[in-house]
Amino acid sequence: MHRLYPLILEHRLPAVVRYCISACIMVVCSVLQMGLQMQTGSSGYFLLLPGVFLSGLIFDRGSGIFAAVIAVGVGAYLSYAGTYGVDYFAPNVLFAITAAGTAAVAEFQRAELERVMQADKTKTVLLQELAHRTKNNLAVLSAMIRLEARNGGPEAASALEATARRLHVMADVYDHLSLKQDSRLVNMRYFLNNVVEKVFESLAPSGPVAFQVVCDEVYLPSQQALAVGIITNELVTNALKYAFPGDKPGQVAVTLSTSDGIELSVCDNGVGLRSDADPGGLGSRIVLLLTQQLDGQLAYERLESGLRVRLRAQPR
Template identity: 30%
Template sequence: MIRLRGWWGWPSRGQVANMQLASAFTWSDPLRKAPVAIRYIIATVTILAFFALRTLVGGWLGGYPFLLFFPAIILISVFLDRGTGVYAVVLSALLAWYFFIPTFNSFAMPQLEDAVPLALYVLVALFVAFVIEALRGTAERLVHTAEKLERTNEINRLLLVDVNHRVKNHLTSVASLLRLSVRQVDEPRARQAIENAVGRINVLGQVYARLHLGERATVVHSRDFIVSLCDDLRASVLGVRPIALRVKAADVALSSLQAVPIGLIINELVENALKYAFPGERNGDICVTFEAVGDDLVLTVHDDGVGYAGASKPGGGTRIIGSLVQQLGGRLDRDTASGTQVCVTLPRAPPEE
């Protein structure tokens, strides 16, 4: 079966029709590869079989002596080749002329008007034979094109996998270098800025580590991505603090343009909760929930800490969150009735790639 589907999409209706045409002509390959004598014998037997059928049912065809030869011409042209198709046209025309055109059983033609139907039959039958041969050539070119596309698609897929792997490794290297650099920084704000940058780079690394080639685009499965991201935050940020980080994530296919902002939002919200909700050695819970609700994706980060007191000037993390939500065309709601709950609602459809 010839496939004209790349990893980015399904075949169009035109491609499906082309695949069916190519498959139909593929069936005839064994006969086309037979010796020339065998092909002409098959064409002769086919014409004689339809000639016998025409002789048997001649009374039902009335004044259409050539009608039953057309299916024979089509079959021979499809399953053999153009040369045998032309041969079948000539043979069938001679048989019809000799047996079915007055005077019968003779090649004499006393009336010129009797030659008109015969001439039209020959022209139409030759046209059919040449059209079928042209379709065969088109089908063969489609087969070669499809094979080239398959090879190109596979190469593109492997290149994309390799690029993703290299990017992930480079991001990991950058994060490691920044961790080494932060040990040499004494100023607290500078250390915090570098640690924040490391966290955001780790989010990008998580995305590239979990990119999968889907049918239409590269996708990230939300459950694995968010659980792994929170595991990293639990290991790198929580440390020995008496705070539980719980995760409940639905499995939704996200495009890379969705996964990166969502991961960064989770990173910022969890770090904000750790920074402000649990002063000192206070214990508590942080719950990250991600679910699909109708046409929306809903991300909720809730903590049972001291609550959000607000600030006269939003910090860098808050501005980043707002910018990311706006980028995704979503909205952000904050509830401080019991601890702090931030709910981000995003359209399920990804932004334009």
């Protein structure tokens, strides 16, 4: 029912349609009340009031009052005993007051729903604006760092370029941010594809190196998504830098699944990692720190041809 509120409250129906639907609701309630009266043998009104409340809540105050008038008429008919004495008149006056009060309460509830929905829409717009501004600021910083990299030596330029790519990953998170159930979630399928594409465009491997991203329709909270995105950026960057020397062809495969916690795998079929080598560069230290932030475990698996880095963590 909650999902119907935006459709009903935002798209006004013509008055004739609203009144006809209200009348149909009251007909259903009246039939139920008559059936109950035939079964019990005593007159009553209580099954008519939900129809009044529903009409006022779904449509507007006019529909609620219209439903209340129908309810009073049906109630008078059901309680009619062949006399216009006090025993007949007083209960119907009391019911008329109750029906009018029910219509007023429904209108108040409707106004509150409209206020809450408007506040929720405003919050969504503000969050989207904040995300857009944050993305633009990060993109500006990334561009400034890349400009500075052109004026430095080879080592400084390489370090600044790597920092610019990390900032770009942070900015890309906001392109895939969405609000679901009051949470800021990121669609990882499109986000990881975007991250890997940007790394390949930036580093432009000399050999024919392809990439593959395998990811289901996975949504992660923004903080976890950012950590996974930066880890992917670092691992794919390391693969392109060291796994395919010269013009050696190859492939880099990135896989993400959440069937049993978060499991990220970055695998290449390059030259692999020497048995006496220890990944201890800045990128590897960043990966280790982000893994600790995720409360996860990181494993380097030497393959017959290439290297697989596997991250396991629990979703939050």
